[in-house]
Structures are given as C-alpha cells and as structure tokens.
Amino acid sequence: MPQLAFDIGFFAELPKLQPPVRKGVLDAWEKFGRLTLDQLFKDPGLKLESLTHAKDQQIRTIRIDQFWRGVVLAPPSGDTFVLLRVLQHDKAIAWAKKQKSSINEVTRAVEIRDAATLDEITPAYERVAEASPKERLFAKFSDGDLTALGIDADTLRQARTLVDKEQLEVFAPLLPQDQREVLQYLAAGCTVEEVWQDIVAPALQAQASSSSSSRPVDARDYETAIRHSGARIALVTASEELRDILDKPFAAWRVFLHPSQRKVAYRASYSGPAQVSGGPGTGKTVVALHRVKHLLGYLRDGDRILLTTYTNALVNALRSGLESLVEDPELRGRVDISTVDGFASRVVAEVPGAVALRPLMYNEEESRWGKAAKATGFTGSAQFLAQEYRHVILAQDIRTLPEYEAADRRGRGSRLTAAERPLVWETVERFTAGLAADGARTWLQTCAEAARLLEEKGPRYRHVVVDEAQDLHPAQWRLLRAAVPARPDDLFIAGDPHQRIYDAKVSLKSLGIKVTGRSVKLRKNYRSTQEILRWSTALLVGRPIAELEDENRPDTLLGYRSALHGDGPDLHAAADEEAELDALVARVRTWREAGVGAGEIGVSTRFNKTCAKAVAHLKAAGIPAAALRAADASGEAAAVRVGTMHSFKGLEFRCVAVIGVNDGALPFPKAVTPPEVDAKQHETDLMAERCLLFVACTRARDSLYVSWSGEPSPFLVEAGV
Ligand SMILES: Nc1ncnc2c1ncn2[C@@H]1O[C@H](COP(=O)(O)OP(=O)(O)OP(=O)(O)O)[C@@H](O)[C@H]1O
Numbered sequence: 162m163p164q165l166a167f168d169i170g171f172f173a174e175l176p177k178l179q180p181p182v183r184k185g186v187l188d189a190w191e192k193f194g195r196l197t198l199d200q201l202f203k204d205p206g207l208k209l210e211s212l213t214h215a216k217d218q219q220i221r222t223i224r225i226d227q228f229w230r231g232v233v234l235a236p237p238s239g240d241t242f243v244l245l246r247v248l249q250h251d252k253a254i255a256w257a258k259k260q261k262s263s264i265n266e267v268t269r270a271v272e273i274r275d276a277a278t279l280d281e282i283t284p285a286y287e288r289v290a291e292a293s294p295k296e297r298l299f300a301k302f303s304d305g306d307l308t309a310l311g312i313d314a315d316t317l318r319q320a321r322t323l324v325d326k327e328q329l330e331v332f333a334p335l336l337p338q339d340q341r342e343v344l345q346y347l348a349a350g351c352t353v354e355e356v357w358q359d360i361v362a363p364a365l366q367a368q369a370s371s372s373s374s375s376r377p378v379d380a381r382d383y384e385t386a387i388r389h390s391g392a393r394i395a396l397v398t399a400s401e402e403l404r405d406i407l408d409k410p411f412a413a414w415r416v417f418l419h420p421s422q423r424k425v426a427y428r429a430s431y432s433g434p435a436q437v438s439g440g441p442g443t444g445k446t447v448v449a450l451h452r453v454k455h456l457l458g459y460l461r462d463g464d465r466i467l468l469t470t471y472t473n474a475l476v477n478a479l480r481s482g483l484e485s486l487v488e489d490p491e492l493r494g495r496v497d498i499s500t501v502d503g504f505a506s507r508v509v510a511e512v513p514g515a516v517a518l519r520p521l522m523y524n525e526e527e528s529r530w531g532k533a534a535k536a537t538g539f540t541g542s543a544q545f546l547a548q549e550y551r552h553v554i555l556a557q558d559i560r561t562l563p564e565y566e567a568a569d570r571r572g573r574g575s576r577l578t579a580a581e582r583p584l585v586w587e588t589v590e591r592f593t594a595g596l597a598a599d600g601a602r603t604w605l606q607t608c609a610e611a612a613r614l615l616e617e618k619g620p621r622y623r624h625v626v627v628d629e630a631q632d633l634h635p636a637q638w639r640l641l642r643a644a645v646p647a648r649p650d651d652l653f654i655a656g657d658p659h660q661r662i663y664d665a666k667v668s669l670k671s672l673g674i675k676v677t678g679r680s681v682k683l684r685k686n687y688r689s690t691q692e693i694l695r696w697s698t699a700l701l702v703g704r705p706i707a708e709l710e711d712e713n714r715p716d717t718l719l720g721y722r723s724a725l726h727g728d729g730p731d732l733h734a735a736a737d738e739e740a741e742l743d744a745l746v747a748r749v750r751t752w753r754e755a756g757v758g759a760g761e762i763g764v765s766t767r768f769n770k771t772c773a774k775a776v777a778h779l780k781a782a783g784i785p786a787a788a789l790r791a792a793d794a795s796g797e798a799a800a801v802r803v804g805t806m807h808s809f810k811g812l813e814f815r816c817v818a819v820i821g822v823n824d825g826a827l828p829f830p831k832a833v834t835p836p837e838v839d840a841k842q843h844e845t846d847l848m849a850e851r852c853l854l855f856v857a858c859t860r861a862r863d864s865l866y867v868s869w870s871g872e873p874s875p876f877l878v879e880a881g882v
Pocket residue numbers: 411412413414417418419422439440441442443444445446447448657660686687688810811812813859
C-alpha cells in the first residue's frame with residue numbers, strides 16, 4: 162500500500178504553517194494510505210504532477226489546498242513517497258524544479274540537492290578558483306578520503322572549486338545534507354577519522370540490522386534507501402501519531418536524531434559511565450531524554466531511573482520532554498525527575514525521625530561565616546571561609562581536624578599555613594554548630610549528608626541520567642555516584658563546560674568517574690542561527706576552558722555550527738536605564754507585531770531587581786510579562802518571560818533580549834573574588850561571569866537583542882562590539 166513519509170526539511174518549516182495547511186497535510190497523508198498507486202497518480206484532488214523543465218522527474222508536487230503545494234519525491238519503484246517541503250504554490254513549483262534526488266553510495270540514504278543552482282554557480286566559482294592564488298579549501302584531503310566519507314562525483318567537483326569557508330557557506334544550503342555536513346566538519350578542522358566517527362559510522366550503524374547493508378547500493382532502490390534515511394525521513398504509521406507531530410511543530414527532535422545523537426542515545430549498552438558534551442543547543446538534553454527512553458525499554462521489574470538536573474525550571478522542561486517522548490504513563494512513572502538538591506532532600510527526609518531543616522540562602526551564609534570568624538578570632542574574610550568550606554572541606558568530605566590538616570588545597574589560590582588550619586577548622590565547626598542550632602543547613606551539606614546515607618544504605622536506582630552536569634559540586638557527584646551501583650549503564654552525563662556558571666570547577670576524572678572511550682561530542686546546533694552563534698561564541702574566544710572529563714585538557718567548540726540562518730544580534734546602547742527599558746518595550750513590540758507570541762519571548766538580566774523593573778515596564782506598556790518562575794508556576798503561557806541569566810540556563814525562546822549588559826554588571830564585582838584574596842578563584846569567577854553572558858545569549862532561536870546603558874560590559878568590548 163502506498164504511503165507518504167516526511168522529510169526533515171518539511172518538519173523544519175512546520176512551525177510556520179498555519180493549522181489549516183497542516184490539516185491539508187494530514188488529509189493528503191491519509192489519501193496516500195487509502196488509494197492504490199494507480200488511483201494516486203490519477204486523483205484530481207491530489208494532482209500528483211510531474212513538472213516540465215524539472216531537474217528530476219521523480220520530484221513532483223501535490224495539492225495541499227488552494228494556495229499551498231507539497232513537493233514530493235515519487236520514486237519510480239516501490240510505493241513510499243516522501244513529502245519534502247510544503248510551500249506556497251509558485252515557490253513550491255520553482256523549488257521543486259531545481260531539486261534532484263539520489264542515493265548516497267556510502268551512507269545508502271536518500272539525498273536531495275538543489276542541482277539547478279549548483280550547476281549554475283559552479284562554473285563561475287571554478288573560474289574564480291583558477292585565478293585565485295589561495296590554496297583550495299579541501300586541498301589536503303584526497304579524492305579517496307572524500308569519496309570514502311560519501312562525497313559523490315558532483316559534490317567533489319564543487320568542493321574542489323572552493324577556496325574558503327565563506328564560499329562553502331554559499332554552497333552549503335544547496336548540497337545534500339550529509340555531504341554538506343562532511344565538508345563543514347572538515348573545513349572546521351576535524352580529521353577524516355572524526356568525520357567518519359561523527360557522521361558516516363553512526364548512519365551505517367543504524368542500518369547494521371538491515372539485511373541489505375552488505376550489498377552494493379542499488380541507485381534505483383528508493384524503497385530501501387528511504388528506510389536507511391531514519392535521520393532525515395520519518396515513516397509515520399498512525400494518524401494519531403501524525404496529528405501529534407503536526408500539533409507540536411517544534412518537537413522534531415522526537416522523530417529525528419542526528420546520526421551522532423542517535424549513536425549516543427541508542428547505543429545498546431555502555432560498560433560504565435558515559436558522557437555527551439557539546440556547545441549550547443546541540444541537543445544534549447534531547448539525547449539525555451532519548452537515552453532515558455532507551456533505558457526504559459530494558460528496565461527490569463522494580464528498577465527505577467533518576468533523571469536529574471540543576472534547576473527547577475529545567476526539571477519542568479525535562480518532565481514535559483519525557484511526556485512527549487514516552488507516551489505510556491506507567492513507564493514514565495518509573496523515572497524520578499528532580500534537581501540533585503531535591504533528590505538529596507528526599508533522601509535526608511526519609512530517615513526515621515528526621516527533623517526538617519531549613520535550607521540556607523546564599524547571602525545568609527556569608528553573614529554567618531562573618532559571625533563565626535568573629536567568635537573564633539579568625540581574621541580572614543567571610544568569603545575565604547565560605548570558599549574553603551565549599552572547595553576543600555565539602556568537596557573532599559572532610560569530617561575531622563586531622564583530615565583537614567592533611568587535606569590537599571591544590572585548587573585554591575590563597576595561602577594557608579599549617580599553623581592556621583586549626584583555627585579555620587574551629588571556625589567551620591562554629592559555623593556548622595550555629596546552623597544546626599538554628600535548624601538550618603546549606604544545600605551542599607544536605608547533598609553531603611544524603612551521599613553518606615546512600616553510601617551506608619546502598620543505591621536507589623538502576624540508572625542515573627544527569628543533565629547540565631558542568632555545574633555540579635563534588636558533594637552532588639558523590640550523591641549521584643552513591644545513588645546507582647557501579648555497573649554498565651550506571652551514569653549517563655550530559656554537560657558543556659562552556660556553560661559553567663556556578664562555582665563548581667571539578668573534573669569527572671578527579672571524582673573517579675571514568676568516561677574515557679565512552680564520551681561523545683555533539684557539534685551541530687539546532688537552536689540558534691549561525692549568525693547568533695558566531696557572535697555569542699566570540700564572547701569566549703581566546704579563553705581556554707577545561708574539559709568536563711579532565712581539567713588538564715582543553716575543551717573546544719571546534720566544528721560547532723548551525724545550519725539555520727538569519728540576522729545577527731541587534732545591539733543597543735542606551736543613555737540610561739530608563740531609556741534602555743523604553744527601548745526594550747519597543748523591541749518587544751516589534752517582535753509581537755511580527756507575529757511572535759508573548760510566551761515565545763524571553764528577557765534576561767544579570768540581577769533580580771532589573772528583572773522586576775523590566776516586568777513593570779513591559780506591563781505598563783500593555784505587554785503581558787511575568788517573572789520566569791511565577792509564569793511557569795501559574796502555567797501562564799501568554800506572557801513575556803523575564804528572568805535572571807542564571808535562571809535562563811538550559812531554556813530557550815524564539816526571541817531573547819539580554820538587557821543591562823553594562824560595565825559593573827558583567828562581570829559583577831561582588832561575584833568575583835578579588836585576586837588578592839585568591840588569584841585562582843578570581844580567574845574562575847571571571848570566567849563564570851563571561852560564560853553567564855554566553856549562556857544568556859545562546860538561549861535565542863531566531864532573534865537576539867543585547868542592550869546596555871552607559872558603558873558596555875568589558876566582555877562586549879573585548880569581543881569587538
Ligand atoms: N535532532 C534534532 N532535530 C530537531 N531539533 C533538535 C534536534 N536535537 C535538538 N533539537 C532542538 O534543539 C534545541 C536545543 O536542544 P537541547 O536543549 O537538547 O540542547 P542542549 O545541548 O541541551 O542545549 P543547552 O546546553 O544550551 O541547554 C531544542 O529546541 C531541541 O528541540
């Protein structure tokens with residue numbers, strides 16, 4: 162029976178299609194399932210027409226409604242058709258005529274390229290290249306290497322004409338997707354082996370079970386090739402499933418995974434902890450969710466999974482993500498989703514007779530350290546004590562003075578003589594005793610306590626999946642380690658050291674969590690436009706950042722890019738705060754007038770007080786706005802979300818305004834330890850502030866707006882703004 166499958170290109174444009182057009186797609190799909198091949202080609206409503214002067218007679222159009230046409234791949238054999246795009250009538254015809262389909266000899270998948278435009282522009286580029294003194298972009302790669310990576314004869318000829326990356330960007334949207342990615346990765350500096358590992362091997366692995374995978378490729382067998390194209394063509398079998406997909410146009414991630422994402426998420430088993438890293442928006446959370454789905458499929462009776470992250474907002478995002486990925490509520494019920502701190506509280510509260518202790522707020526902690534120091538006569542700063550407690554005592558789970566006297570303080574940049582340690586320890590004891598007397602506890606103390614309890618009583622979960630891992634403290638890691646027995650598939654860790662915004666500089670290696678050989682980096686950004694990414698990434702350029710796994714090895718954003726294109730950020734310098742808030746209102750209005758929903762807009766600032774001012778200003782201008790937490794808690798979808806940069810971690814919005822990026826706000830002097838107190842901590846804190854701006858800016862999908870009043874942040878100045 163014929164069927165209509167869906168290409169990823171169709172999904173990419175789905176959010177822009179109005180509901181009646183989506184309904185037309187559903188009707189067309191149903192028709193394909195109902196009619197015979199003969200009836201389909203003759204159906205007057207569908208008009209499955211071939212086009213005159215088309216590059217490829219297999220590419221036809223169908224009628225979706227009076228104004229909209231679908232472009233369909235209609236192979237000469239088999240009965241599976243692929244919907245490539247849905248466009249307005251004239252655009253659909255023009256686009257369809259230029260495309261050509263093929264089957265890749267290496268990946269065995271279906272490819273679509275804009276053959277007409279490529280044929281038209283290649284000779285001109287060839288002439289320019291002949292006359293250019295520059296070395297060709299792919300000169301160091303042999304034809305054999307490129308062919309082995311799936312570059313076919315046509316693309317090879319085109320690639321050989323290119324002299325720089327800018328030219329590649331002109332060709333990129335026209336090339337078949339897999340071949341385009343191969344060239345982009347190579348141009349970004351990846352080796353042939355890395356590209357093979359990232360793109361080709363996962364695609365082939367996905368077909369390993371297919372009986373035809375060892376036979377030579379039949380260039381006419383589209384039926385098989387479509388089945389080999391799981392990374393870009395979806396076969397939908399039930400109308401409820403399609404309806405669900407059409408209703409959730411942004412949820413393409415549920416259906417399509419990049420081969421590198423699929424390889425990590427659906428690997429049958431890892432012999433120990435595994436890690437997925439990558440820049441913002443590369444789909445680490447998506448991979449973590451798919452991994453949970455995979456693990457659920459193998460869970461034995463009584464086994465449970467912990468899916469954990471850093472903030473409550475992210476817990477909500479994970480919960481709704483899992484809901485859309487795993488339909489069965491009973492299965493989903495076997496996954497506990499909570500912050501690490503929330504999990505720690507539960508463990509501690511379960512102890513019989515446990516007294517509920519109040520979690521201490523950060524600002525309260527500092528004044529308590531000051532008081533403790535005064536009582537013992539310690540003359541160092543409260544900041545020093547808080548950091549010593551966090552980075553040495555809690556990090557190493559030190560419980561006695563002799564342990565502290567023998568402790569390694571290598572990560573600290575402040576001097577402390579052996580003779581001074583007993584007084585520091587006495588001050589620590591005074592601080593903790595004061596907390597206990599007042600029925601309070603820091604969050605990290607709770608985690609440390611919960612880790613001890615689990616170490617005694619034994620693990621709780623069969624698998625632990627961690628998102629936003631870069632910000633976890635050693636006490637939190639100890640808790641997670643103790644929550645799951647050391648067995649294959651115990652820990653699955655997703656994180657990005659470029660987004661480390663809390664003071665938790667630890668490497669997995671130092672914690673005894675070994676992911677060597679089980680670590681994959683994602684490079685393709687699915688969230689933001691390349692223009693937004695390029696600008697945001699410049700904020701970090703020249704600042705070495707250590708890997709999550711090993712602090713002695715640098716992590717890079719090599720090959721990190723997006724296939725999406727749009728405008729770069731819009732930057733605005735205001736005379737004062739009032740004028741800046743007025744400009745924000747104007748910007749939000751422009752977005753709204755362009756059809757962006759209020760709930761699709763995020764406004765991010767360094768401080769809570771600026772958030773409050775932004776909410777008030779927007780509301781006064783008649784624009785619905787709410788603090789992030791309040792809006793989410795009330796389920797208020799139709800309000801502009803306003804939150805601190807910290808609270809924006811892990812989230813995304815169609816349009817993002819980052820405001821108050823002033824000198825004195827970023828970096829915020831109070832958040833940066835003075836170099837004379839601790840030189841190493843000073844550097845770490847400065848980097849966290851820089852990453853904070855990077856995180857805020859990389860939340861934007863289509864549009865980013867950055868503003869300041871007075872002098873701009875030095876981070877902007879250094880990035881050349
Ligand atoms: N294979 C995919 N197909 C379509 N969309 C995808 C795919 N993978 C990820 N996305 C989308 O890209 C966006 C970013 O994904 P996700 O939040 O998982 O990235 P991340 O790496 O965790 O980001 P960050 O580190 O910035 O929080 C989301 O909108 C997600 O739905």
